Amino acid sequence: MSTASLLSPEILAKYQPVIGLEVHVQLLTETKAFCGCANKYGAPPNTHVCPVCLGLPGALPVLNKQAVEFAVLASKAINCRINETSIFSRKNYFYPDLPKGYQISQFDKPLAEHGYMDVPDADGNTKRIGITRLHMEEDAGKSVHDGHADSATRTSIDLNRCGTPLCEIVSEPDLRSADEVFEYLTKLKEILLYTGVSDCNMEEGSLRCDANVSVMLKGAKEFGTKAEVKNVNSFRYIRSAVEYEIERQIEIIESGGRVVQESRLWNSAESRTFSMRSKEQAHDYRYFPEPDLPALIVGNAWQTEILKAMPELPEARRARMIAEYGLAEQDAATLTATQAFADRFETAAKAAKSPKRVASILLSEITMRLRAANLEDDQSPVTLDGVVLAANLAESGEISSKQLKQLLDACFAEGKDFAFVYERDKPQQISDTAAIEKMIDEVIAANPKQVEQYKGGKTTVSAFFVGQVMRLSKGQANPTLLNELVIKKLNS
Numbered sequence: 001m002s003t004a005s006l007l008s009p010e011i012l013a014k015y016q017p018v019i020g021l022e023v024h025v026q027l028l029t030e031t032k033a034f035c036g037c038a039n040k041y042g043a044p045p046n047t048h049v050c051p052v053c054l055g056l057p058g059a060l061p062v063l064n065k066q067a068v069e070f071a072v073l074a075s076k077a078i079n080c081r082i083n084e085t086s087i088f089s090r091k092n093y094f095y096p097d098l099p100k101g102y103q104i105s106q107f108d109k110p111l112a113e114h115g116y117m118d119v120p121d122a123d124g125n126t127k128r129i130g131i132t133r134l135h136m137e138e139d140a141g142k143s144v145h146d147g148h149a150d151s152a153t154r155t156s157i158d159l160n161r162c163g164t165p166l167c168e169i170v171s172e173p174d175l176r177s178a179d180e181v182f183e184y185l186t187k188l189k190e191i192l193l194y195t196g197v198s199d200c201n202m203e204e205g206s207l208r209c210d211a212n213v214s215v216m217l218k219g220a221k222e223f224g225t226k227a228e229v230k231n232v233n234s235f236r237y238i239r240s241a242v243e244y245e246i247e248r249q250i251e252i253i254e255s256g257g258r259v260v261q262e263s264r265l266w267n268s269a270e271s272r273t274f275s276m277r278s279k280e281q282a283h284d285y286r287y288f289p290e291p292d293l294p295a296l297i298v299g300n301a302w303q304t305e306i307l308k309a310m311p312e313l314p315e316a317r318r319a320r321m322i323a324e325y326g327l328a329e330q331d332a333a334t335l336t337a338t339q340a341f342a343d344r345f346e347t348a349a350k351a352a353k354s355p356k357r358v359a360s361i362l363l364s365e366i367t368m369r370l371r372a373a374n375l376e377d378d379q380s381p382v383t384l385d386g387v388v389l390a391a392n393l394a395e396s397g398e399i400s401s402k403q404l405k406q407l408l409d410a411c412f413a414e415g416k417d418f419a420f421v422y423e424r425d426k427p428q429q430i431s432d433t434a435a436i437e438k439m440i441d442e443v444i445a446a447n448p449k450q451v452e453q454y455k456g457g458k459t460t461v462s463a464f465f466v467g468q469v470m471r472l473s474k475g476q477a478n479p480t481l482l483n484e485l486v487i488k489k490l491n492s
């Protein structure tokens, strides 16, 4: 980062960053917000358009009921209060990707207000971040600057995105660092994915984030002048952009200058923000109530109906899974990262003898092999039944951990399920007491020093003998039996 090296930690420590976020989320409705056009990403340009979303004279918008239901679900998931009456307004501005000349949005009477999310902070505690409002609006089209033969001299317009239903979620300026921004966004995305209202795909623009960043001297009463960092397309970049922006502003103030209120864009290639001419600065939006739409009324009865679709949210699910299956907090967090993964785990955990064993096999053995093979969670050759079988065999000691690893390696190498590979390669397991005792005697005879240590009270040395015998048996000794016999022999 170009400015970062110029500022000493002492100077940085004098300032308090203040950050608020505006997140736009595309809703996964079948059709657009105010017309019957398909709400679908990736179609050939200008094929999902009609007089309404093109804003042709005389066309009238009709609000999409599913969009309202999704917006209400999202609002409640982030603890907002729903306003029974909300109003759609016209936000007027001129831009090539907005043929109507205005965007239908909500202004002074949004759908929902006064929410919050609790996010992890630097000290390992949680911090409550206020959510000012969630309002509904429609997306604009897209200017296409590349990908065409004449792109060097012309900009093309794709209006498929016009009228896509959006939620805009505005936070209070409660965030104090780039890391908190990252945590907030991660959590928000997780919650929205659980509710199923959006796919939150940042590459396709389903989730977009603007950050309002300012700095002030610690202890100051008034916030500094803010700059808005717009349209950063990954959480990692947002963290870098906010970090950069904080340092840029501190540097300006330290050198006697003043921060200008403006919109800035993040350039990930150069790792810096730069000023853009902003439509916000040039215009006021002349909001007025949309005359073609009545007030949106979401009464208690409808709210209750909508909330029937509210799933168990990630935090609640984690807490329940920790209590129900005795999982460690970190394991529960990983298992609930997506709904699909948590579902997979719970299906297997309920069928297996030991949920903890299932967690460990899924989180370490399976995940490691999926990553190495570049596969998604749902592309594992080992089915849930396979995981359950593996967990039960490992739990009962019928296969050793080394054998488990070998069997799973074979599953992934051949693309076969665990039951098939296990039946075929059924590892030879030595469960013959006499045979194991013979090997133990051999190892004990070869390691008098360790025997002495054990007799001297260092009982953890028994693990050494177990390991040696296991090696001698080429991993085939029944581990439960082996453990028992080693202790017995050492104590005799």
Ligand SMILES: [Zn+2]
Residues within 6 Å of the ligand: 032, 035, 036, 037, 048, 049, 050, 051, 052, 053, 054, 163
């Ligand atoms: Zn349309």
